[in-house]
Amino acid sequence: MAEYVVITGMSGAGRSQAANHFEDKGWYVVDNLPPALLPKVREFADAPNSGICQVGLVLGLNLFHEEVAPALANLKASAAGSVRILFLDASTSVLVKRFESTKRRHPFAGSSLMGLLDAIHAEREALSFLRGEADIVVDTSEDSIYQLNHLLNEVFELKTGPESVTTRVLSFGFKYGIPLDADLVLDCRFLPNPYWEEDLRGLCGKDEKVQDFLLNGQPMTATFLSQTEDLLTTLVPAYAREGKSYLTIAFGCTGGRHRSVFVAEHVHRRLSAATELGSRPFISHRDLER
Numbered sequence: 001m002a003e004y005v006v007i008t009g010m011s012g013a014g015r016s017q018a019a020n021h022f023e024d025k026g027w028y029v030v031d032n033l034p035p036a037l038l039p040k041v042r043e044f045a046d047a048p049n050s051g052i053c054q055v056g057l058v059l060g061l062n063l064f065h066e067e068v069a070p071a072l073a074n075l076k077a078s079a080a081g082s083v084r085i086l087f088l089d090a091s092t093s094v095l096v097k098r099f100e101s102t103k104r105r106h107p108f109a110g111s112s113l114m115g116l117l118d119a120i121h122a123e124r125e126a127l128s129f130l131r132g133e134a135d136i137v138v139d140t141s142e143d144s145i146y147q148l149n150h151l152l153n154e155v156f157e158l159k160t161g162p163e164s165v166t167t168r169v170l171s172f173g174f175k176y177g178i179p180l181d182a183d184l185v186l187d188c189r190f191l192p193n194p195y196w197e198e199d200l201r202g203l204c205g206k207d208e209k210v211q212d213f214l215l216n217g218q219p220m221t222a223t224f225l226s227q228t229e230d231l232l233t234t235l236v237p238a239y240a241r242e243g244k245s246y247l248t249i250a251f252g253c254t255g256g257r258h259r260s261v262f263v264a265e266h267v268h269r270r271l272s273a274a275t276e277l278g279s280r281p282f283i284s285h286r287d288l289e290r
Contacts, residue, residue: 002045002052004079005156006072008059008130009088010123011107012098014140014148015058018088021149022056024245025158029056035071042079060107069129084156087127087134090141095120146244165240166280167271168248171205171264173256173287182250184235186228188259191221195258204288205261214262225263229270236271256287 005027007018016031023029030041038057045052059068076083090098099106099116106119114122131137136155140148152158172179174189194200194210203210214221232249239247249267253259268283 002042002050002055002079004042004045004055004057004075004083006057006059006075006083006085007088008085008127008134009138010090010095010120010127011060012095013088013090014138014143014145015060015088017145017148018086018152019056019058021152022054022156022158027054027056028052029058031058033057033059035059035067038071038075039078042075046079069133072130072133084135085130085133087131087137089131089137089139091139092117092120092124094141150241165236165244166246167236167282168246169264169268169271169281169283170248170250171256171260171283171285171288172250172252173254173260173290174252175254176256176287176290178252179248179250179286182248183239183244184247184249186249186251186263188224188251188253188263191224191253191259191263192218193254193259195255200258203258205258205263206265210258211262214259225266225270228263228267232267232271233274256285256290261285261288 005022007015007022009015019029019031028045033041041055041057044050045055072083072085096116106116106123108114108123108126109116109119138148138151138155143151170179170182174187178185191214194203194213197213200207200210200213205211205214236247251260251263251267264283264285268281271281
């Protein structure tokens with residue numbers, strides 16, 4: 001018996017962001033679906049052994065607007081599970097700013113010469129009946145993406161917590177540039193460089209000899225690893241609470257072969273062992289083969 005949430009509202013008010021968040025939480029989300037196809041989705045989701053128990057349906061009204069009301073009435077009457085309508089709204093001034101910043105044409109403007117403000121007013125009038133039918137109305141005028149995600153978590157009791165964070169542990173070399181997608185960057189160049197040891201130069205941070213060199217006789221290494229672990233066990237759950245789904249932690253050294261690889265491997269093992277974080281860590285070494 002599937003549960004349905006119909007995600008609708010004003011263009012620019014956050015429909016896509018809401019749909020992405022539901023999808024990140026494991027919902028089966030269908031975007032820009034013609035209303036006439038709603039019964040097909042319901043049949044598919046409610047079929048025995050479909051494996052689908054939560055469905056998000058994203059509906060706009062720039063097309064097929066006359067079909068929306070009867071299609072929703074039919075869905076509510078025929079769906080085996082609950083059906084709720086989420087309506088996202090925002091002030092006209094905020095919607096104008098959002099469209100101007102993205103340079104996108106408003107869906108209600110179509111190919112006509114209708115201006116942005118007129119298109120927003122036309123959409124608001126067309127959606128008034130749907131707003132009245134909504135179970136939940138959310139004004140996103142003052143909300144960031146993370147604030148909207150947090151509100152959806154509470155209203156729809158979406159699963160939250162560190163189990164939703166995918167953590168990537170990355171090593172890299174500063175001489176090849178800092179990774180653009182890194183959320184946290186930690187510089188390992190304060191550690192002694194195995195590159196200057198002739199018998200270690202051709203090895204990497206995965207090799208036992210390099211690990212022994214960096215750990216034995218280097219008290220700063222153990223301190224750094226311990227404090228980094230403490231930092232990450234604090235930050236990973238905090239990022240999760242803010243609705244972040246992906247977290248990249250990057251460790252850098254000069255060439256990305258020795259020190260950063262060693263530290264990344266150690267941190268990855270620690271995060272993998274800390275099952276209470278549920279951070280699902282994986283590791284990659286960007287510059288190891290250079």
